[in-house]
Amino acid sequence: MSDARFEDGREAPLNLGAQDAEDIGVLSALVQDSVLTAADMQWEPARRRFSLLLNRFRWEDGGADRHAPERVRSVLVIDNVMGLASQGIDRGDKDLILSLLSVGFEQDGEGPEGHILLTLAGDGAIRARVEAPELRLKDVTKPYRAPSGKRPDHG
Structure with a gap:
């Protein structure tokens, strides 16, 4: 028997x-x-919840040198949402592909209230006004080979 x-x-x-x-x-x-x-x-106003189903690149994948780059379907949930605003998104075009660049939090004053800012490629953005930041990220499928076969490149 050998060590793990x-x-x-x-x-x-x-x-x-x-x-x-x-x-x-x-x-x-x-x-x-x-x-x-x-x-x-x-967007579920009665539950004060905003959810996004993402095709997430697996940046944390420690085995990427042994196999092709992977993506996984993940759900990002923002709770305590009191309101939403967006720019640069044609909400009528349900097939428009959006690319999420970052998620940030801007606090309003001394309390826990603030805004979750989702920055999208191009000029798109979503701003969720929250009572307090509470987010969850959960992978919901097995990883699959990234269709491009490559890691995203920002260079």
């Missing part, structure tokens, strides 16, 4: 929460370059 090796470890799906700007920065790095359509967004 790091390479033998199981890569588990992500299931993370965020409740402050630092946590949201971690989620932002994990969802960078995710793609979605307008149909993949759901």
Whole structure:
């Protein structure tokens, strides 16, 4: 019998929460370059919840040198949402492909209230006014080979 090796470890799906700007920065790095359509967004005012179904690039994938780059379907949920605003998104075009660049939090004054800002490629943005930041990111499918076969490149 031999010792366990790091390479033998199981890569588990992500299931993370965020409740402050630092946590949201971690989620932002994990969802960078995710793609979605307008149909993949759901606003539930009665539940004060805004959800996005993402095709997320697996930046955290430690085995990417052993296989092709991967994506995974993930749900990003923002709770405590009191209102939404957007710019640069044709909400009538449900097939329009959007690329998520970052997620940030802007605090209003001393309390926990503020805005979650989702920045999209081009001139798109979504701003969720929140009572307090509460986000969840959960992978909901097995990883699959990225259709481009490449890592996103910002250079």
